[in-house]
Amino acid sequence: MLCHLLSIRTIDHLKTHPLLGHIFETFIIGECFKRFANFGERPPLYFWRDQQKNEIDLLIQRGTQGYPIEIKPAQTYHPDFQKTIQRWLDLENNTANNGCVVFCGEHALNTQSSIPAIPWYYF
Numbered sequence: 573m574l575c576h577l578l579s580i581r582t583i584d585h586l587k588t589h590p591l592l593g594h595i596f597e598t599f600i601i602g603e604c605f606k607r608f609a610n611f612g613e614r615p616p617l618y619f620w621r622d623q624q625k626n627e628i629d630l631l632i633q634r635g636t637q638g639y640p641i642e643i644k645p646a647q648t649y650h651p652d653f654q655k656t657i658q659r660w661l662d663l664e665n666n667t668a669n670n671g672c673v674v675f676c677g678e679h680a681l682n683t684q685s686s687i688p689a690i691p692w693y694y695f
Contacts, residue, residue, distance in 0.1 A: 574598065596645040600674055600692060601630055626656050628671075640671035647676045654687040661686070 574595060580586050589595070601617065608615035616634060621627040630641040640657045657671040670686040674695050681689040 592645050596676070596692075597629055597643045600641075600643045600695060603695065604630065604632070620660065626659055628656060628660055636667060638666075638668050640668070642671070642673045644673060644675045647678075649673070649675055649677055649681050649689045653689065657687050 575581075575586060578589070578591065578595075580589055586592060586595070605615045605617060608617070616632055618631040618633055618638075619628065620631045620640070628640040629643040632639040632641070638660075640660050642653055642657055644653050646653075653673045653675065654671075657673070660666070661668055661671065672687060673689040674692050675689055677689065677691050680691060680694060
């Protein structure tokens, strides 16, 4: 629906559209929202940004535990994708110890890491 309203008619147009990152984030967050809603739960989904403008695209909050997710439309993983998550995990009094990067690659990477990179279709 969003792509239709933006007059994006082909996949090639979507791949080069200046709003691709926002569209992809919205898609992933919407799918996560639906998953919680389908289990009859109020989706505990948040966005986080600090004073230095570091931000977490999606933060799933469960009680005092948060699970940070960085969402990237890139097909190739880059280690910089996890920097903001690591910065968030290192915050004082933060009890969380893992998160993930969701991206457009074909295979999961760093699966034994505290911040694995997983393809969007795993999510």
